[in-house]
Amino acid sequence: MKPKGKRKRRDFVRGAAAVLVGGVAVSSLRSCSPKLVWQIDPEKCTQCGRCATHCVLAPSAVKCFHSYSICGYCDLCGGYLRPDAKKRNTGAENQLCPTAAITRTFIENPYYQYKIDEDLCIGCGICVEGCDVFGNGSMYLQVKHDLCVNCNECAIAHACPSDAFKRVPASEPYLLKSDREKRIS
Amino acid sequence: MRGFFMTAKAQRRKVFRWSGLRVFASLRSILLLLLFVFPARAEFRFPMPEFATGYEHPAVHTPGPSNAMVGWDIVVLIATLTLAAIFVLKRRKRREIFLLTLFSLIYFGFWRNGCVCSVGSIQNIMAGICDPAYGVPLAVLVFFAAPLLFALLFGRVFCAAVCPLGAIQEAVAIRPVKVPPVVEKVLSILPYIYLGLAMLSVSMGAGFIICQYDPFVGFFRMGASFSMLIFGGLMLVLGIFVARPYCRFLCPYGVLLNWCSKLSRHHATITPADCIQCELCTDSCPYNAINEPTPDQSPETRSKGAWRLGRLILLVPLMILLGVGVGSLLKEPLSRMHPTVRLAERIAGEDLGRYAETNIESEAFRASDTPNEELYAEAVELKTGFARGGKWLGAFIGLVIGCKLIAVSILRKRTDYEPDRGTCFSCGRCFKYCPVKE
Numbered sequence: 138m139k140p141k142g143k144r145k146r147r148d149f150v151r152g153a154a155a156v157l158v159g160g161v162a163v164s165s166l167r168s169c170s171p172k173l174v175w176q177i178d179p180e181k182c183t184q185c186g187r188c189a190t191h192c193v194l195a196p197s198a199v200k201c202f203h204s205y206s207i208c209g210y211c212d213l214c215g216g217y218l219r220p221d222a223k224k225r226n227t228g229a230e231n232q233l234c235p236t237a238a239i240t241r242t243f244i245e246n247p248y249y250q251y252k253i254d255e256d257l258c259i260g261c262g263i264c265v266e267g268c269d270v271f272g273n274g275s276m277y278l279q280v281k282h283d284l285c286v287n288c289n290e291c292a293i294a295h296a297c298p299s300d301a302f303k304r305v306p307a308s309e310p311y312l313l314k315s316d317r318e319k320r321i322s
Numbered sequence: 323m324r325g326f327f328m329t330a331k332a333q334r335r336k337v338f339r340w341s342g343l344r345v346f347a348s349l350r351s352i353l354l355l356l357l358f359v360f361p362a363r364a365e366f367r368f369p370m371p372e373f374a375t376g377y378e379h380p381a382v383h384t385p386g387p388s389n390a391m392v393g394w395d396i397v398v399l400i401a402t403l404t405l406a407a408i409f410v411l412k413r414r415k416r417r418e419i420f421l422l423t424l425f426s427l428i429y430f431g432f433w434r435n436g437c438v439c440s441v442g443s444i445q446n447i448m449a450g451i452c453d454p455a456y457g458v459p460l461a462v463l464v465f466f467a468a469p470l471l472f473a474l475l476f477g478r479v480f481c482a483a484v485c486p487l488g489a490i491q492e493a494v495a496i497r498p499v500k501v502p503p504v505v506e507k508v509l510s511i512l513p514y515i516y517l518g519l520a521m522l523s524v525s526m527g528a529g530f531i532i533c534q535y536d537p538f539v540g541f542f543r544m545g546a547s548f549s550m551l552i553f554g555g556l557m558l559v560l561g562i563f564v565a566r567p568y569c570r571f572l573c574p575y576g577v578l579l580n581w582c583s584k585l586s587r588h589h590a591t592i593t594p595a596d597c598i599q600c601e602l603c604t605d606s607c608p609y610n611a612i613n614e615p616t617p618d619q620s621p622e623t624r625s626k627g628a629w630r631l632g633r634l635i636l637l638v639p640l641m642i643l644l645g646v647g648v649g650s651l652l653k654e655p656l657s658r659m660h661p662t663v664r665l666a667e668r669i670a671g672e673d674l675g676r677y678a679e680t681n682i683e684s685e686a687f688r689a690s691d692t693p694n695e696e697l698y699a700e701a702v703e704l705k706t707g708f709a710r711g712g713k714w715l716g717a718f719i720g721l722v723i724g725c726k727l728i729a730v731s732i733l734r735k736r737t738d739y740e741p742d743r744g745t746c747f748s749c750g751r752c753f754k755y756c757p758v759k760e
Binding site for chain 1: 457529690
């Protein structure tokens with residue numbers, strides 16, 4: 138059995154350590170803002186292709202989003218067709234997407250709808266670049282939050298060359314291009 | 323996979339440029355027309371169509387983040403910690419502790435993909451202290467504080483059966499050999515260096531290196547970069563013979579647990595009753611965490627020991643100064659932890675013609691129209707920050723080495739075989755070696 142004085146000192150140090158741990162925890166909680174999640178700023182994204190390769194998930198939690206409301210519904214779609222496509226049809230040899238994740242549907246002359254199959258999309262951003270170069274830029278990359286595991290530090294954010302990843306409040310987890318005017322105002 | 327994308331992308335660029343000319347000729351007239359007709363909507367090349375068939379735009383599918391599991395994580399953490407404390411202190415059965423370890427490996431590791439984990443949570447806490455705008459989620463806070471508070475009460479029961487990183491190493495430790503105590507003591511400085519580096523990295527905004535270099539999370543998620551899988555694989559192979567190499571010689575959270583466990587209220591004991599000095603337990607511990615009784619006769623005179631202690635205490639400030647010196651010398655390599663510094667050096671190197679090609683980072687920077695001077699100014703500011711941080715890091719490591727020297731030179735009186743409260747993982751291996759039963 139330890140002498141009483143020693144016991145007391147030990148208890149005191151232990152109490153002090155507990156207060157320290159609690160204090161450190163609370164002082165970091167002071168900054169506790171609403172829950173944050175990762176998202177891509179489509180204005181900054183340069184479609185480098187790292188979203189497809191650097192996510193801790195395979196396939197990546199980053200998917201191509203399509204804002205139909207700003208889409209031109211072009212027949213000659215830069216996001217769907219390879220630049221050297223011989224014909225404007227759904228032939229595999231004409232498609233830009235490496236996983237054929239985009240479906241082209243005829244709506245009315247001369248408009249076509251382009252729909253992205255999220256199960257097939259790997260988030261490589263090849264169509265995004267095509268749509269940016271030739272079209273309205275209605276296709277863009279976003280983190281899909283039902284897939285994202287919200288890592289401590291997003292591995293893609295660390296690898297992103299254009300600083301396009303940022304944390305946004307979980308209540309508004311998407312930076313949709315079709316909402317941009319609303320966001321700015 | 324990555325190589326394929328790079329080459330595919332390079333080819334694509336070429337094709338765009340080549341066919342761009344052809345398409346450009348046909349599009350130019352349309353574009354010019356558009357610019358005149360819709361000057362306000364110049365950012366959209368094509369007008370949004372008005373459909374005659376009554377077609378409506380499909381909605382964009384925007385599922386919200388799911389955080390249903392977070393509450394469960396906290397509940398499971400507290401429950402496993404409590405169970406571990408009961409198994410270690412009351413029931414004293416290695417088998418039960420090991421089963422709980424396997425449960426934690428499956429739940430926190432393979433089911434929850436090793437995130438959120440206590441080891442990484444120190445970085446969030448540090449980030450929360452440094453940057454008031456950074457939000458620390460409640461779950462991370464609990465994962466940081468609960469194991470430390472349990473260590474203050476019951477020792478490192480978190481390491482014993484809750485931590486998934488410890489669990490995967492515990493599961494592969496089949497043929498543990500004893501590491502010589504000298505090697506063990508020297509290598510035990512590494513976690514302090516790792517902790518200091520991680521804190522420096524977080525406080526300078528250079529990223530969470532503990533998460534980036536987590537050797538086992540790749541196995542939990544069934545995917546990681548090649549080099550990290552090799553590192554993790556080597557750690558597991560090493561872990562067959564040197565039990566828990568990550569926990570003992572790298573884990574930065576272990577440093578905090580070590581401190582808290584030294585003060586623990588109730589710590590696991592090797593024997594349930596009185597020690598009979600049979601020495602059987604010394605073979606059981608693969609972690610060098612069992613302290614032998616001190617000899618009755620002190621090996622040296624009291625005054626000799628006191629002089630040595632005095633010299634070592636005087637050595638501590640010298641070690642701190644030495645650390646500060648080494649830290650300030652390491653300013654340049656340390657500052658390269660930060661991506662902005664790396665980018666600035668790359669851009670400067672490219673401008674000087676040191677590199678034949680550009681890389682993705684420099685291309686993205688040059689496309690952003692930020693002036694080079696702004697980047698350089700930011701890098702210089704970061705470097706001064708790293709110079710200051712490097713000195714603090716050096717001072718910290720100097721202090722740690724000084725204190726470790728003092729700790730090894732002090733002989734504490736012990737009459738029995740006891741677990742070392744700081745380094746004992748409470749794994750329970752020694753329990754069944756002890757012939758004393760209650």
